[in-house]
Amino acid sequence: MIVPAFSFPLKDGRTAVVRNPREEDIPGVLDLLHTTAGETEFLLRYPEECGMYTPEGEKLLFDRMNRADNEAMLVCLVDGQIAGNCQITWSKRIKLRHRASIGIGLLKAYWNLGIGTRLMQELIRIAEENENLLQLELEFVEGNSRARALYEKMGFRITGLKPNAIRLKDGTLLHEYSMMKELRRGAKTELPTE
Numbered sequence: 736m737i738v739p740a741f742s743f744p745l746k747d748g749r750t751a752v753v754r755n756p757r758e759e760d761i762p763g764v765l766d767l768l769h770t771t772a773g774e775t776e777f778l779l780r781y782p783e784e785c786g787m788y789t790p791e792g793e794k795l796l797f798d799r800m801n802r803a804d805n806e807a808m809l810v811c812l813v814d815g816q817i818a819g820n821c822q823i824t825w826s827k828r829i830k831l832r833h834r835a836s837i838g839i840g841l842l843k844a845y846w847n848l849g850i851g852t853r854l855m856q857e858l859i860r861i862a863e864e865n866e867n868l869l870q871l872e873l874e875f876v877e878g879n880s881r882a883r884a885l886y887e888k889m890g891f892r893i894t895g896l897k898p899n900a901i902r903l904k905d906g907t908l909l910h911e912y913s914m915m916k917e918l919r920r921g922a923k924t925e926l927p928t929e
């Protein structure tokens with residue numbers, strides 16, 4: 736999906752640009768995938784598992800996501816460098832097309848500058864423009880308090896927990912939480928008790 740580009744001020748006074756990915760972004764996005772995998776335990780890959788990401792694969796992915804009407808990728812650039820990216824995607828299947836999933840990842844050097852907040856606002860705006868969508872969904876790993884704080888600030892609430900969903904190299908087991916945000920009145924908001 737093509738989304739109009741925009742810029743916004745960071746908490747440190749610099750300006751960030753947000754837009755759909757282009758071919759020239761491929762090295763920066765590959766570096767982002769690799770670097771973030773080593774900077775946090777809260778993403779689902781280790782750096783040595785990033786070999787599956789190739790320039791050709793990223794080009795195909797950018798082209799597909801930019802053309803699609805049920806998914807979008809955005810990159811965030813600061814001083815011309817890729818600082819992070821985010822995605823929103825939803826199924827076209829009738830029973831599932833009311834639910835969109837989102838994901839976001841930033842290089843550590845750009846945490847706490849307001850980028851996550853602004854990208855989340857944009858993903859919510861994209862979702863609200865699609866009248867089929869009733870809810871936004873995401874997951875976060877136990878201990879990711881920065882992500883949880885951001886999501887709660889944006890109106891998400893915890894809807895579930897998958898025990899021991901993540902196992903780190905040292906054997907540590909971590910739960911994975913599901914969150915959602917209702918976009919429209921009329922969606923069921925109560926969780927079943929059985």
Ligand SMILES: CC(C)(COP(=O)(O)OP(=O)(O)OC[C@H]1O[C@@H](n2cnc3c(N)ncnc32)[C@H](O)[C@@H]1OP(=O)(O)O)[C@@H](O)C(=O)NCCC(=O)NCCS
Pocket residue numbers: 771775777778819839840841842845846847848849850851852853874875876879880881882884885888
């Ligand atoms: C999680 C992430 C997307 C947040 O983006 P960000 O740009 O750092 O977030 P923002 O600066 O917009 O906002 C973060 C908020 O959390 C707060 N915060 C920061 N550290 C925190 C902590 N340890 N505990 C609780 N809240 C924290 C900040 O104060 C800020 O709130 P405020 O805007 O009300 O002051 C980003 O840090 C990131 O990419 N992390 C690594 C990858 C990752 O975890 N992705 C999410 C997977 S679910």
